[in-house]
Amino acid sequence: MPTASAPTSTSKKRKAASTSAPAAATAISFATPAIADKLARIGITREADLILHLPLRYEDETRIANIRDALPGIPGQFEVEVQSCDVMYRPRRQLVVKCTEPASGEDVVLRFLNFYMSQVKQLSAGKRLRIFGEVKPGFFGAELVHPRYKLVGEATPVPDALTPVYPATAGLGQYQLRSLIERALKRADLNGSLADTLPPEVLKPLRLSAFAASVKTLHHPPPDAVLIQLAERTHPAWTRLKFDELLAQQIAMRIAHNTRRDKKAPVLKPGKSLQQKLLKSLPFALTKAQHRALAEIANDLAQPHPMQRLLQGDVGSGKTIVAALAALQAIENGYQVALMAPTEILAEQHFTKIAKLLEPLGITVAWLTGSQKKKERAASVEAVESGAAQLAIGTHALFQDDVTFKKLGLAIIDEQHRFGVGQRLALRQKAKVEAHQLMMSATPIPRTLAMSYFADLDVSVIDELPPGRTPIVTKLVADARRDEVLGRVRAACSEGAQAYWVCPLIEESEKLQLQTALQTFEQVQADFPDLKVGLVHGRLKPSEKAAVMHAFQSGEVQLLVATTVIEVGVDVPNASLMVIENAERMALAQLHQLRGRVGRGAAKSTCILMYQGPLSETARARLKVIFENTDGFEIARADLQLRGPGEFLGARQSGLPMLRFADIDKDAALVEAARDVAARLIGENSPAVGAHLDRWLGGRTHFLKA
Numbered sequence: 001m002p003t004a005s006a007p008t009s010t011s012k013k014r015k016a017a018s019t020s021a022p023a024a025a026t027a028i029s030f031a032t033p034a035i036a037d038k039l040a041r042i043g044i045t046r047e048a049d050l051i052l053h054l055p056l057r058y059e060d061e062t063r064i065a066n067i068r069d070a071l072p073g074i075p076g077q078f079e080v081e082v083q084s085c086d087v088m089y090r091p092r093r094q095l096v097v098k099c100t101e102p103a104s105g106e107d108v109v110l111r112f113l114n115f116y117m118s119q120v121k122q123l124s125a126g127k128r129l130r131i132f133g134e135v136k137p138g139f140f141g142a143e144l145v146h147p148r149y150k151l152v153g154e155a156t157p158v159p160d161a162l163t164p165v166y167p168a169t170a171g172l173g174q175y176q177l178r179s180l181i182e183r184a185l186k187r188a189d190l191n192g193s194l195a196d197t198l199p200p201e202v203l204k205p206l207r208l209s210a211f212a213a214s215v216k217t218l219h220h221p222p223p224d225a226v227l228i229q230l231a232e233r234t235h236p237a238w239t240r241l242k243f244d245e246l247l248a249q250q251i252a253m254r255i256a257h258n259t260r261r262d263k264k265a266p267v268l269k270p271g272k273s274l275q276q277k278l279l280k281s282l283p284f285a286l287t288k289a290q291h292r293a294l295a296e297i298a299n300d301l302a303q304p305h306p307m308q309r310l311l312q313g314d315v316g317s318g319k320t321i322v323a324a325l326a327a328l329q330a331i332e333n334g335y336q337v338a339l340m341a342p343t344e345i346l347a348e349q350h351f352t353k354i355a356k357l358l359e360p361l362g363i364t365v366a367w368l369t370g371s372q373k374k375k376e377r378a379a380s381v382e383a384v385e386s387g388a389a390q391l392a393i394g395t396h397a398l399f400q401d402d403v404t405f406k407k408l409g410l411a412i413i414d415e416q417h418r419f420g421v422g423q424r425l426a427l428r429q430k431a432k433v434e435a436h437q438l439m440m441s442a443t444p445i446p447r448t449l450a451m452s453y454f455a456d457l458d459v460s461v462i463d464e465l466p467p468g469r470t471p472i473v474t475k476l477v478a479d480a481r482r483d484e485v486l487g488r489v490r491a492a493c494s495e496g497a498q499a500y501w502v503c504p505l506i507e508e509s510e511k512l513q514l515q516t517a518l519q520t521f522e523q524v525q526a527d528f529p530d531l532k533v534g535l536v537h538g539r540l541k542p543s544e545k546a547a548v549m550h551a552f553q554s555g556e557v558q559l560l561v562a563t564t565v566i567e568v569g570v571d572v573p574n575a576s577l578m579v580i581e582n583a584e585r586m587a588l589a590q591l592h593q594l595r596g597r598v599g600r601g602a603a604k605s606t607c608i609l610m611y612q613g614p615l616s617e618t619a620r621a622r623l624k625v626i627f628e629n630t631d632g633f634e635i636a637r638a639d640l641q642l643r644g645p646g647e648f649l650g651a652r653q654s655g656l657p658m659l660r661f662a663d664i665d666k667d668a669a670l671v672e673a674a675r676d677v678a679a680r681l682i683g684e685n686s687p688a689v690g691a692h693l694d695r696w697l698g699g700r701t702h703f704l705k706a
């Protein structure tokens, strides 16, 4: 490299060069502590991490273009000669460098709003520059604002590789990252640490290229590399790196699974009598899918190691009864069961329903939430501690420090995606022996996602709805037609149906959300004095909430105005109309959950999605998906595509390292290959397992515990 580019990197480079003694404090031998700090901010703590810090995209500096041919919006590289360089003060202090392009005689202005006085000298008349940036029409004709530039001679050769652009962080520019990565690559190449972690028996059949060659290509693609393949990450070098990343994930998940499998858990043999009694008392027979899921769970519970199963089923598929039957298996073996729900409304509903089902079988069910009265709570805690309660239902209050189970055998987590890793961990620690764990989720997880992020769980799927449900009709209605919608609600209610009116979600302010709910409540009451209207929101006391829900359940209340608190799990089969205001603000999963509150009985159900225009492109896409699909899996797939796995799962919630390079949707075939290879390598006890995990995850394996 001839002279440097931006002023910041020049000075930094000098600083870095002067500290020639390697900083012993960092794992990156050639980084100063200050630089090591900045690198750590983007997750780079080892030289191996630098090598895996792959470009976001590339810039082509291997060609010099003509200014006249520059296309708007597309940066290019040009060669110019400085005519004059002046600091100007109007409209604000700036450095204006007037240049001409020797090849064409075209004039062009470079404008710098931030600059050092040293640059004024550096950019004196007659100097030749190679500039990189976007040409725009400016006040003085063609101009570039803050182009990257370097001083060159008349015959300085252009680079022979594309220039990588890396994910950067404040205080660490491209130039510096590039040289750090360069050094890491050189050192690794010399000391053999670019060696393949995978044996040829793995690479060959999958036609994967060598690791060393792949990273080198990605950091320095040759000019004849197919840019589109690099940009779209379909280049064989990308394929190799994506495979490696997925494999590391698969190995980590599988090891996590095996580690938990090595723990001990009580053997809970299926004793059929309680289950039979419950089944006989139900007004319906289980669906085939429910039977299958239950059999899988029953089999797990009878093993001497903890079950780690996810029970998946679309909204309304009947997971609760399966959970209740599983609970009976534990209870029959003399163990306690905890059932945790994410909201008080849902916990309350489970309690009411399940207690009604199980108490006739002589089972004591305790109820525990955060907002219980002290006395009531103390009684519940005591019942759990003494073992008097065989089943405890509640929110995460179930796992507060003052609650100890006498003999916990099974923990059931409803709507598990709503709980954080921490809460799930706390739950596991509650049991003296590891308890069996059954997680339930109505957020259908697309296959590839399940295969990657949930590879450490066994999954049962209820893929069939109970018979006799009629499909829900979904309508999209603009906000302006609110009166019409209100009229429909009134008509439906006076014909004996029940309806939900869901007020808009206001992310920024719970207060505001409450306010709109109150307003709507008052308005409907005023408009329809003959209708019995209820209101439910997050600020109500649990007892008040329960009273409203109960009134709705019994049919006493016809119209329930609600905030999104009713999103999960609420089950009132007679409700057949749902109105959702400002549906454009809601996520797909949430809309699907909400809509799933209707269509639970035999009556034909309708869901009216009201929206406020103009719609953004994503909002439009979301509404289109929910309008066109009722299948939760289809919706989840679309959601995954719209949002990516990080947001889909909630990165913080899932606690799992997100994939940086692979795309589980587009790279589904790689996910499958990685899964097979992971199983094989672990099965063979291959040294590749350790080497591969070390390269990709280094010390970041703490999540394996969760």
Ligand code: ADP
Binding pocket: 284, 285, 286, 287, 290, 313, 314, 315, 316, 317, 318, 319, 320, 321, 442, 466, 467, 569, 571, 573, 600
């Ligand atoms: P989810 O899977 O969304 O949690 P629920 O467990 O709340 O669904 O069940 C939804 C409704 O379907 C409940 O009213 C439940 O009693 C009913 N149900 C469950 N299984 C069956 C079945 N096999 N046949 C008929 N109704 C069922």
Ligand code: MG
Binding pocket: 319, 320, 414, 569
């Ligand atoms: Mg449920």
